Amino acid sequence: MNAPTSDTTERSERAGRPAATPRGPAPARRRRPADLRTWGAFALLTAPMLIGLGIFKYVAIGWSFLLSLSNAHGTIALGQWVGLDNYRxxxxxxxxxxxxGKILLFTVFIVPVTFVVSLGLALLxxxxxxxxxxVRTAFLIPTAVSYVAASLVWKMCLFNGLPAGIANMVGGWFGMDSVPWLQTTDPPLYWIVLVTLRLWLQVGFYMVLFLAGLQAIPKEIDEAAALDGATGFRKLMRITLPMLRNTSVAVLMLQFIAAFQAFDEFYNLFSSGLSGTATAPVQTPLVYLYNTSMGSQNYGLGSAGAFVLTALIVAVTLIQGRLTGFGKGEE
Amino acid sequence: MSAHRPQLSRRGFLGGSLLFVAGAAVGCSTSPTGGDSSGAKTTLNVWSHAYGEAGTQQALTRYAEAFTKANPDIAVKVTWTPGDYGAKLNSALLTDGAPDVFEIGDFSQAMARRGQLAALDDVYGSAKSDFSQGNLDYMTVDGKLYGVKMIDDVMMLYYRKSALAKAGINPPTTFDELAAAAKALTTKNTKGLFVGNDGLGDTPALAVLSNGGDLVTNGKVVFDSPQAAEAVAALKRLADDQSLLLGFTTDWWDPSALIQNVVPMQWCGLWAMPAIKTALGDDFGVLPWPAFKAGGSPVLRVGGWTACVNAKGKHVDAAKKFVQWLWVDQTDLQKDWSESYGFHVPPRASVAAAADKLAQGAAKETVELAAKYGKHNPNTWDSEVSTPFSAAAKKIVSGQGDAAQLLSDAAKQAQTALDKQHT
Incomplete structure (x- = not known):
């Protein structure tokens, strides 16, 4: 698995060719009749995945787009076209x-915090x-916990409104009165619950990504830097962080998308028996769409919302890619 | 380390894959119901939300088995659905795996208008007059009946007699008295009243109804009337006094907060009465939500569950037969369902009259109160219409704007949604 790069290339060039056939000098271009077998194998191996992707993703996405242009109440059949009414x-x-607005606020806050905390942990x-x-496993384990389970623990155990709740108990040692964490809107204490929950669940995962990045930094560079007298903070800023650029950019992008798609913890923390999440102090776009589609059965409006949200995520990702140069490869 | 792992040969890989696919195919095609459907021509898929009381799931399965015994050609598969029942049901109704028979909590005329429910007039037969006119009206859309009420659920205020007596408080009869009682019963470590973890629960609607207002009348959204705004705005007092229990581990429909002595007053339902009686003995009483002020009216909410037949299902006739058998004909099973687990009021008058456990003590009192002050939600009150109201109430209670203005905006939005139910 740690084979040098050159070795891998050689093997993939060899793959798919009959071993005994003598060949001339390596062809510069790929698509030659002799490579038909390779293509056949490629098609055979990727077809199940591509067909699945096509049917279950792209057809569904197309259908959903058509739904967003029609009045689809309690049905996902097309037919009653209403143009852009749903979007309006x-x-x-x-x-x-x-x-x-709320999800932008959430993103602007949670992304840098997760980034800094997971990077810090990785360095430590x-x-x-x-x-x-x-240590690594200890931090990574929360990643394996489902959002739903964690939300329930946070809601019922750590941050419930009773004096016996863990947060209130700890507060009580310092003379604080018990507060209902999730229901207090002024000041908005529920953000503490939301942010701590997401950090606990996500930091370990991004920490592992950063660790992988850190371990890929060649020892020689570190040593050279040390010889030149770069240590501590200076080494971090001049050597480590620049070498982590690709990892950082990928982590940022993943975090943006994860933040925009926030649903599970908002839904589970705020849903209440009678009114669903109608009285929640904060609804994310996905919670709104869930209520629209699954609660009110307005699939047209729900699909329109899904496309608005997708457009937003794509736009942010593209802008971020442009600013940070993601996907340009190594310099 | 990976370099030393024995390589998987192509043949081995192919063989393994085929075995896996074959295994998966066999696994997926095996019916999870087991031997239930042997010999039956049709299998009905019946959906129920997860009732909280012990024994309910077993009871429902028992009824289904009894039905198959009486109708050997129809097997019944009961799907017990925990979690967000409404959302799961709505999405399942779009698929081939849709239930043939399902229950819904708040009957919605929109579902009938969209053609999702089958008309059930013929299911009632001669028993129709045994059902209350209120329930029949509730399920009538354009002159046809689209459901059979399984149970009436009465929701009311429970209070601990001893706690109120100790504080020298009489059971409240107006909203002012309720708010004052809740405040007086609030101490450093306990709150006075529990209406729901969001601090609202059903109270906005109760406030409107207790002040002579209404939610929807004759297809018009009217929760923005002056008396409605006055009553909803007054709920802010409960929040400001900090006398509401918030963020408890279970929600208002579960009696744990009352039983565990966390609050002395809780809005809950008749279904919880057996559990409350077991835990508290006679140390509890029931009350309606009090009149907002003199001249208003006390109010209890009557909800419940309605059996419906999927109009687009494959076995509409068999499904109707099941609903008729269980929820119209089998009066002894209806009695069992209503009083052996949680308490519910049987919708058939004759069954209700025979329900002896409901004919004594606090249960009797509740049934009488419900007959006098009980209110159904209108059948136009689906989530698209009610959400703007709840959201506005939340803003009013947390002091984010003027009650009349917020309710008037919400009413406009709700009216748009309501008008769409007819298209």
Missing amino acids: QLLSDDTFRSSL VNRVRRGRAV
């Missing part, structure tokens, strides 16, 4: 607009000499 209704709905864990695997 959506963008004039205060609830949806405020949900977009990377310096641990003994038992690194144990």
